[in-house]
Amino acid sequence: MTLSALLYASALSAAAALAAPSAIDASADAPLMASASFVYMAEPDPDPDAIVPLPSGDNATGEAERRLGVARAEAWFEGVTTLRARFEQIAPDGSLTTGDLALSRPGRARFAYDAPTPVLMVADGSTVAIADFDLETIDRAPIASTPLRHVLGAGPTLSESGAVTDAGHARGRLYVTLADPDGEEGGRLTLVFEDPDPALPAETLQLAGWYAVDAMGGLTEVLLSNVETGMRLEPRLFILDDEDVISERRRSRRR
Structure with missing residues (x-):
């Protein structure tokens, strides 16, 4: 499993491809991706009948709504320093993995997968590291080269990044x-927030999950639950070194 694949699957990041239900077309024309003249109504647990494009007209996503959506998401991120949640991740074949997510902005994240998935992903403020305990390997990449930079505040704001293709x-x-505004990273990421009343302050938003489409068109769905913000998180959560991998492998062999 490559670093970029896991980033599109997990990181929002945040993020990016283990992928999601294969019944959904995740090509460039698939309804997950909103365009300037369409709002796509995607559910957190999508199926072909639950994703319905709205034709352009009164309900179309206009530039004003796009700017409002970006501003609300940006304001929410700016107000969040720490976040903790459970996550469920659905692969293209429908298989499910689960785990715990922790964020500490700016720059830190931890995606700890439940057994039997032997994977841990940690962003330490400058790099993203993915450990495979079965292979006893750690792959690393700069946060700035991953989609996580948009979520972790490790780069320009959403409005300054040029990465937002739509919002509504x-x-x-x-x-x-x-x-990726430069077109060097394949794929795209759609963040999903619960936002029943856009007239309320941005702090009332809640991050519900995200969809990530990789360069090959694979779709990953990640759903969050038990979301909490504002707690103190142990700094050691966001450190991953070779000894961690060796120790975990030894523990698994003793089980």
Whole structure:
């Protein structure tokens, strides 16, 4: 499993491809991706009938709504220093993995997968490291070269990044879609926030999950639950070194 694949699967990041239900077309024309003239109504647990494009017209995503959506998401991120949640990740074949997510902005994240998935991903403020305990390997990449930079505040703000391709509301949710403005990273990421009343302050938003489409068109769905913000997180959570991998492998062999 490559570093970029796991980033699109987990990182929002935040992020980016283990992928999601194969019944959904995740090509460039798939309804997950919003365009300037369409709002796509994607559910957190999508199926072909639950993703419905709205034709352009009164309900179309206009530039004003796009700017409002980006501003709300940006304000929410700026107000969040720490976050903790459970996550469920659905692969293209429908298989499910689960785990614990921790964020500490700016620059730190931890995706700890439940057994039997032998994977841990940690962003330490400058790099993203992915450990495979079965292979006893750690792959690393700069945060600035991954989609995580948009979520962890490790780079320009959303509005300054040039990465936002669309944003809009549908069915009480705010969707913000990101892609590499330079075209060097394949794929795109759509953040999903619970936002039943856009007239309320941005702090009332709640991050519900995200969809990530990799360069090959694979779609990953990540759903968050038990989301908490503002707690103190142990700094050691965001450190991953070779000894961690060796120790975990030894523990697994003793089981």
